Amino acid sequence: MIEIGLHHYLVVSLIVFLAGLFTVLTRRNAIGILMGVELILNSANINYVAFSRFGGGGYDGQIFSIFVIMLAAAEAAIGLAIVLGIYRKFETIDVEATDTLRG
Amino acid sequence: MSHPIEVGYLRWIVLLPLLGAIINGLFGAHIQKRLGRGAIAAIACTPVAIAFLISVSAFFQLLGLEPNQRFLLDDMSKWIHVGDLKLNLAFWVDPLSCTLILVVTGIGGLIHLYSVGYLDDEPSIWRYFAYLNLFTAAMLTLVLGDSLLVMFVGWEGVGLCSYALIGFWYKDLNNATAGSKAFIVNRIGDFGFVLGMFALYWCLDESGQGTLIFRELAERVHLISDQKVFGIAAATFITLAFFVGATGKSAQIPLYVWLPDAMAGPTPVSALIHAATMVTAGVYMIARMSFLFDMAPDTLAVIATIGTATAFLAATIGVAQWDIKKVLAYSTVSQLGFMFIAMGVGAYSAGIFHLFTHAFFKACLFLGSGSIIHALHHEQDMRNMGGLKKYMPITFLTFFVSTLAIAGIPPFAGFFSKDEILWKAWSSPHGSGWIWLFGSMAAGFTAFYMFRQVFLTFFGEYRGGQAHGHGHADHGHAADHAHAVHGGHGHGQEPHESSKVITGPLVLLALGAILTGFLNVPGALGGHHIFDNWLAPVLQAGSHGAASPAHGAAGAHGVASELAADVEHVAHSVAHDPFEYILMSVSVGIALFGIFLAWLVYEKKAISPERFSEVLGGVPYNLVYNKYYVDEVYQATLIRGTLALSRILSAFDRWIIDGAVNGAAAVVRVVARVEGAFDTYVVDGAVNLVGAVSLWAGNRMRAIQTGHIYSYLYAIVIGVAVVLFVRLI
Amino acid sequence: MIYAALFYLIAGLTVFCALGVALSRNVVYSAFFLMGALLGAAGLYGFLLADFVAVVQILVYVGGILVLTLFAIMLTHQIAEVEVSNRSVGRLPAAILVIVTGVGMGLAIFRAPWHTAPSGEPPPTTYGIGEAFLGPYLLPFELASVVLLTALIGAIVLSRRELRD
Numbered sequence: 001m002i003e004i005g006l007h008h009y010l011v012v013s014l015i016v017f018l019a020g021l022f023t024v025l026t027r028r029n030a031i032g033i034l035m036g037v038e039l040i041l042n043s044a045n046i047n048y049v050a051f052s053r054f055g056g057g058g059y060d061g062q063i064f065s066i067f068v069i070m071l072a073a074a075e076a077a078i079g080l081a082i083v084l085g086i087y088r089k090f091e092t093i094d095v096e097a098t099d100t101l102r103g
Numbered sequence: 104m105s106h107p108i109e110v111g112y113l114r115w116i117v118l119l120p121l122l123g124a125i126i127n128g129l130f131g132a133h134i135q136k137r138l139g140r141g142a143i144a145a146i147a148c149t150p151v152a153i154a155f156l157i158s159v160s161a162f163f164q165l166l167g168l169e170p171n172q173r174f175l176l177d178d179m180s181k182w183i184h185v186g187d188l189k190l191n192l193a194f195w196v197d198p199l200s201c202t203l204i205l206v207v208t209g210i211g212g213l214i215h216l217y218s219v220g221y222l223d224d225e226p227s228i229w230r231y232f233a234y235l236n237l238f239t240a241a242m243l244t245l246v247l248g249d250s251l252l253v254m255f256v257g258w259e260g261v262g263l264c265s266y267a268l269i270g271f272w273y274k275d276l277n278n279a280t281a282g283s284k285a286f287i288v289n290r291i292g293d294f295g296f297v298l299g300m301f302a303l304y305w306c307l308d309e310s311g312q313g314t315l316i317f318r319e320l321a322e323r324v325h326l327i328s329d330q331k332v333f334g335i336a337a338a339t340f341i342t343l344a345f346f347v348g349a350t351g352k353s354a355q356i357p358l359y360v361w362l363p364d365a366m367a368g369p370t371p372v373s374a375l376i377h378a379a380t381m382v383t384a385g386v387y388m389i390a391r392m393s394f395l396f397d398m399a400p401d402t403l404a405v406i407a408t409i410g411t412a413t414a415f416l417a418a419t420i421g422v423a424q425w426d427i428k429k430v431l432a433y434s435t436v437s438q439l440g441f442m443f444i445a446m447g448v449g450a451y452s453a454g455i456f457h458l459f460t461h462a463f464f465k466a467c468l469f470l471g472s473g474s475i476i477h478a479l480h481h482e483q484d485m486r487n488m489g490g491l492k493k494y495m496p497i498t499f500l501t502f503f504v505s506t507l508a509i510a511g512i513p514p515f516a517g518f519f520s521k522d523e524i525l526w527k528a529w530s531s532p533h534g535s536g537w538i539w540l541f542g543s544m545a546a547g548f549t550a551f552y553m554f555r556q557v558f559l560t561f562f563g564e565y566r567g568g569q570a571h572g573h574g575h576a577d578h579g580h581a582a583d584h585a586h587a588v589h590g591g592h593g594h595g596q597e598p599h600e601s602s603k604v605i606t607g608p609l610v611l612l613a614l615g616a617i618l619t620g621f622l623n624v625p626g627a628l629g630g631h632h633i634f635d636n637w638l639a640p641v642l643q644a645g646s647h648g649a650a651s652p653a654h655g656a657a658g659a660h661g662v663a664s665e666l667a668a669d670v671e672h673v674a675h676s677v678a679h680d681p682f683e684y685i686l687m688s689v690s691v692g693i694a695l696f697g698i699f700l701a702w703l704v705y706e707k708k709a710i711s712p713e714r715f716s717e718v719l720g721g722v723p724y725n726l727v728y729n730k731y732y733v734d735e736v737y738q739a740t741l742i743r744g745t746l747a748l749s750r751i752l753s754a755f756d757r758w759i760i761d762g763a764v765n766g767a768a769a770v771v772r773v774v775a776r777v778e779g780a781f782d783t784y785v786v787d788g789a790v791n792l793v794g795a796v797s798l799w800a801g802n803r804m805r806a807i808q809t810g811h812i813y814s815y816l817y818a819i820v821i822g823v824a825v826v827l828f829v830r831l832i
Numbered sequence: 833m834i835y836a837a838l839f840y841l842i843a844g845l846t847v848f849c850a851l852g853v854a855l856s857r858n859v860v861y862s863a864f865f866l867m868g869a870l871l872g873a874a875g876l877y878g879f880l881l882a883d884f885v886a887v888v889q890i891l892v893y894v895g896g897i898l899v900l901t902l903f904a905i906m907l908t909h910q911i912a913e914v915e916v917s918n919r920s921v922g923r924l925p926a927a928i929l930v931i932v933t934g935v936g937m938g939l940a941i942f943r944a945p946w947h948t949a950p951s952g953e954p955p956p957t958t959y960g961i962g963e964a965f966l967g968p969y970l971l972p973f974e975l976a977s978v979v980l981l982t983a984l985i986g987a988i989v990l991s992r993r994e995l996r997d
Contacts, residue, residue, distance in 0.1 A: 004839050005948070008839070009880070011938075011941065012843045012876065014941060015851075016847065016869065017937070019853060021930050022854045022926055023853055023862075031904050031905055034901065036853070038870075039854075042893075049885055062885050065877075066885060066961070072892075077983050080903075080904040081986070081991045084904065084907060084908065085991065
């Protein structure tokens with residue numbers, strides 16, 4: 001069995017990213033979409049930390065991943081507040097129903 | 104500079120007044136209501152007093168050290184560490200800054216105390232004291248900051264507080280305008296400061312040595328000696344920029360216009376601004392950076408010229424003012440000019456010494472005038488005063504002593520400091536006879552207008568409450584009427600001596616005005632240049648006159664005994680440069696002549712002042728009375744210029760652009776009428792076609808704007824995928 | 833050997849849960865799969881010797897964001913109707929697009945000449961990260977706090993009932 005290297009992490013991260021992308025593309029549920037976004041952010045984080053570990057750098061990658069986590073928290077708070085607002089307004093969180101901005 | 108001694112107490116010099124400002128600023132209204140005005144005053148005055156005590160202890164700690172080791176540092180915290188720029192929030196004390204903090208906290212403290220008595224009828228003194236404390240804290244930051252950036256924080260803070268204090272009685276539009284004027288004029292100077300700071304860092308950074316910390320700058324500044332900025336030597340450019348900053352703060356030509364207007368604030372504020380803080384900032388900054396200014400002889404020449412011009416012009420303006428505070432304001436501008444002369448001829452310690460003595464007698468003069476104004480219920484016109492000697496003996500005595508000091512009469516403080524500057528202006532390699540000549544004339548004018556003020560205010564008989572003509576110096580009454588008028592003056596009561604809280608500081612300051620001069624008795628009079636030696640480690644280049652460096656090593660005891668020896672020696676001086684005696688007697692002679700003239704005109708009335716004003720058809724008088732029309736010139740050139748530019752642009756807009764549009768419209772109308780049919784079918788058709796195409800395209804394009812997140816997402820992901828493959832293939 | 837096996841176990845868990853989030857029919861199941869994926873990612877951080885990030889991941893993501901998500905689900909749905917509300921449509925085009933993107937990225941991963949510098953055992957990271965946050969990263973750190981504060985206020989404003997309608 002080969003040594004666990006950078007590529008392993010990148011592949012895992014890629015799959016998580018694709019899963020998140022698929023979630024975002026196919027879900028019609030706003031909360032589901034937000035969950036997909038979280039997956040995408042996590043895959044980016046795995047990349048950051050992996051590069052930080054294998055790139056020989058200092059803590060920079062890890063610090064960026066912490067910033068990403070922080071931003072994800074802010075995004076989730078705001079996103080879910082918006083979702084709740086939408087729910088109150090439209091009685092649903094199906095993004096197909098909320099097309100008030102349609103051209 | 105050798106290794107600093109780390110101490111932890113310097114920060115409190117700044118933080119205590121700041122704390123006072125915060126407490127009074129945030130909770131002052133409440134405290135005043137609950138606990139009364141005394142509590143506000145106590146909160147304001149105590150921190151400054153403690154800061155003064157700390158400064159004194161720092162002074163004694165410095166004294167106990169070797170002259171070259173006199174350097175205390177208080178590194179509070181990291182501040183900005185970005186790239187190569189490493190700045191800490193740190194305060195330091197060396198002989199130079201120690202002198203300044205003693206002045207700021209000592210004289211500032213007295214002014215605080217005085218304010219308690221002066222503003223006894225002000226409803227919101229908490230606001231006043233919060234500003235005053237903040238002002239003190241900002242000035243102390245400026246002085247104690249160990250880097251240019253910390254200094255700049257104080258520099259800006261001082262400007263801000265001066266705005267707040269000058270416009271303290273903001274309900275009067277004039278006061279608010281004066282505050283704004285001070286602020287805006289200072290901003291122009293601040294721009295110079297920032298520019299200089301940036302340029303200095305940038306030039307040093309070229310050689311990888313960028314820093315803004317003074318002690319490091321002093322070591323590295325030689326690196327920029329070959330550099331050029333915009334074709335002129337970097338050192339010259341940088342120092343000129345800093346000098347612009349200094350002209351703003353220290354009220355030199357061309358940025359002095361704010362200072363006379365700054366009289367709008369309460370009188371203690373004027374005293375604080377003029378004597379202890381603010382205006383000395385520019386002088387201090389140049390002295391602080393003396394190592395840099397020494398590298399730029401061109402800048403020094405500019406400084407000396409500007410200083411001379413300011414000293415002279417301001418002194419002449421002072422001759423024709425009637426407002427008791429305006430006279431003092433112009434005298435400040437003039438005295439600052441003297442300090443800048445000292446800076447410009449490289450005699451930094453002489454300049455700082457004048458700053459030091461000036462702080463005492465100018466604070467005393469301002470507080471004395473405040474005492475008068477207070478006693479006369481905010482009367483500021485000297486034509487309505489007179490004879491106050493009788494009513495306010497303490498105020499008179501202190502005012503008179505300070506006047507002698509500012510006029511340069513030995514043995515008062517101003518004599519030693521001013522004479523030192525004039526001697527340096529003559530003898531220094533940067534100096535010249537012209538500077539000396541104009542400086543001496545300015546000193547003569549100073550003596551004249553200061554004594555004019557004394558005679559108008561304290562001598563003769565009281566003119567308050569009488570109908571006074573608008574002629575100049577309305578001395579119509581014979582002396583035997585002097586007692587008759589007392590019953591009838593308008594305020595219903597006689598002027599009376601102010602309370603102890605007001606006179607106490609006056610007496611202390613007057614003592615300072617008498618004694619501080621002996622700190623730096625020149626060698627020619629048998630002195631030892633104690634003050635120069637004290638500053639010598641910081642201002643090596645500036646103190647040419649430091650006769651015997653060995654004396655600098657003296658401890659506290661040594662200084663005291665030297666002081667005593669100097670006082671003794673003044674009387675029987677040892678031979679020195681004979682020329683120095685000549686210049687000294689000439690300048691004293693000029694001052695005495697000025698006093699004599701003032702006596703002739705305003706006390707003896709042998710010469711009527713009208714005759715002066717009519718010399719040369721009154722042109723010089725009007726010029727001086729109207730302050731050389733500088734405000735009007737600024738109004739006409741800079742402000743009008745801006746307005747005119749906008750008006751030209753507006754006219755351009757109206758005539759050229761609007762005209763072009765209208766003309767085009769007219770042409771189109773004519774063409775349309777001629778080719779009506781063509782118009783109807785072809786042009787309208789084209790317009791309609793464009794509209795139709797737009798509508799059609801819009802209808803097609805709106806399909807993209809689905810309002811559905813996933814369709815946008817698809818677009819994004821497809822885009823990403825395309826870019827990805829383009830990069831790969 | 834055990835190390836590698838453990839890695840594959842955790843990586844597999846992460847991938848499985850991520851796919852579960854994407855494919856699950858029930859939004860509540862999706863949320864719990866998300867928890868698995870987040871925990872798996874935390875495990876991977878542990879493998880990468882980023883202990884501090886792993887702890888933050890568990891605390892913030894699993895402890896905070898996920899709970900928030902679950903709350904949002906509870907507040908917006910009758911649990912009985914989740915089947916309907918979690919429908920996903922357009923799976924085929926999405927799958928094609930995702931696979932195409934994935935192939936592109938996979939190519940990028942395996943073609944790129946990564947400069948790997950095998951580092952030894954780094955010291956515990958918490959100290960270094962703390963230093964970095966208060967040193968070179970001070971400004972971003974402070975900005976982040978402002979962002980969080982703004983988000984906090986924004987979330988409160990958005991969810992105040994009287995502002996709706």
